[in-house]
Amino acid sequence: MSLGIHASVIGLLVLISSHPAIRPGARDAMDIARARVARLVAPKAYHGGGGGGQRELLPASRGRLPKFARHQFTLPSARPPEVQAVLIIEPTLIGPPDVKLPELDLARFGDPLGRDGPASNGPGKGGGIGDGRDGGIGGHKGPGYGDEDGVGFSAMGFTGKMTAPSLLYKVEPEFSEEARKAKYQGTVLMTIEVGEDGKPHRLRILRGLGLGLDEKAIEAVSRWIFKPAQRNGRPIRAAATIEVNFRLL
Numbered sequence: 001m002s003l004g005i006h007a008s009v010i011g012l013l014v015l016i017s018s019h020p021a022i023r024p025g026a027r028d029a030m031d032i033a034r035a036r037v038a039r040l041v042a043p044k045a046y047h048g049g050g051g052g053g054q055r056e057l058l059p060a061s062r063g064r065l066p067k068f069a070r071h072q073f074t075l076p077s078a079r080p081p082e083v084q085a086v087l088i089i090e091p092t093l094i095g096p097p098d099v100k101l102p103e104l105d106l107a108r109f110g111d112p113l114g115r116d117g118p119a120s121n122g123p124g125k126g127g128g129i130g131d132g133r134d135g136g137i138g139g140h141k142g143p144g145y146g147d148e149d150g151v152g153f154s155a156m157g158f159t160g161k162m163t164a165p166s167l168l169y170k171v172e173p174e175f176s177e178e179a180r181k182a183k184y185q186g187t188v189l190m191t192i193e194v195g196e197d198g199k200p201h202r203l204r205i206l207r208g209l210g211l212g213l214d215e216k217a218i219e220a221v222s223r224w225i226f227k228p229a230q231r232n233g234r235p236i237r238a239a240a241t242i243e244v245n246f247r248l249l
Contacts, residue, residue: 049146050093051132051139052076053124060122060130063110065137065145068095072143075127075135076109078119093136094143111137113237165194165229165238173220173244176212184209188217188244196235198226209246217244 052075053060066076069092076091091109108119111129126133128143135143142150179185189207192200200222208214221242229238 049138049140049148049150050128050134050136050142050144051124051130052122052126052128052134052136052143053130053132054121054127055125056120056122058115058118058120058122060111060114060124060137061108061118061120062106062112062114062116063108063119063129064106065112066091066093066109068093068097068144070094070097072135075143076129076137077127078108078110078121078129093145095145109137163230165198165226165240167224168198168227169225171220171223173213173216173246175246176216179209179211179213179246182211183248184211184213185246185248186213187246188214190217190221190242190244192221192240192242194226194228194238194240196228196237198228198235200224200226200240201237206241213244213246217242220244 054077061078063078067090072092072094074089074091076093109129110119111122114122114129121128122130124131124133124139126135128135128137130136130138132139133141137145138147140147140149144150186209187207188205188209190203190205192204193202195201203218203222205214205218221244228235230236
């Protein structure tokens with residue numbers, strides 16, 4: 001028992017001595033903001049793919065993908081239907097329903113790797129969006145999405161030999177004056193797209209804090225520089241989730 005008590009006392013002294021001393025009041029006077037890449041997205045590869053289009057002159061416009069489902073009753077389109085149906089069935093692509101894709105902050109459907117500009121379903125045929133055929137999205141054949149023919153899904157631009165983006169240069173965010181005075185702290189969660197140029201684009205707050213901290217997070221992350229994601233040695237666009245932590249010590 002005596003040995004156990006002595007061991008406990010020695011362990012407690014070692015634990016206390018390992019922590020740096022902080023002067024009274026100094027903890028409230030210090031603030032630290034730290035940003036980290038919570039997730040650099042490299043989506044899983046699925047077999048399949050597809051394509052579509054509606055014989056339009058312009059290339060397929062950029063937009064978000066519809067949901068994946070086992071059945072397709074309505075084809076995706078970059079423009080809303082001219083006639084409003086009494087019963088509206090949401091457009092879908094055929095593929096695994098559990099597929100999780102990078103979120104694009106775009107209202108219209110389209111090709112995530114398409115061009116920014118006027119809404120266009122692309123020069124393909126058979127319905128859908130792209131320069132392929134058969135009711136999907138992309139430049140191949142089938143009612144899915146991806147760089148293969150057939151039914152299903154393969155992340156176009158992400159399959160093959162894929163490397164996620166990596167951070168080369170980071171600017172730490174600063175506290176806003178309002179948050180510092182209020183001794184306010186927390187985490188800003190945001191999503192970005194790392195472009196082929198290695199710069200962040202389409203920065204969007206998923207969960208903000210207010211008191212000027214959201215703006216400080218965007219200001220800092222917008223100056224970050226990445227090595228872009230690559231597919232088969234070529235740079236591609238990829239999504240990332242960023243956590244910016246504001247803490248008072």
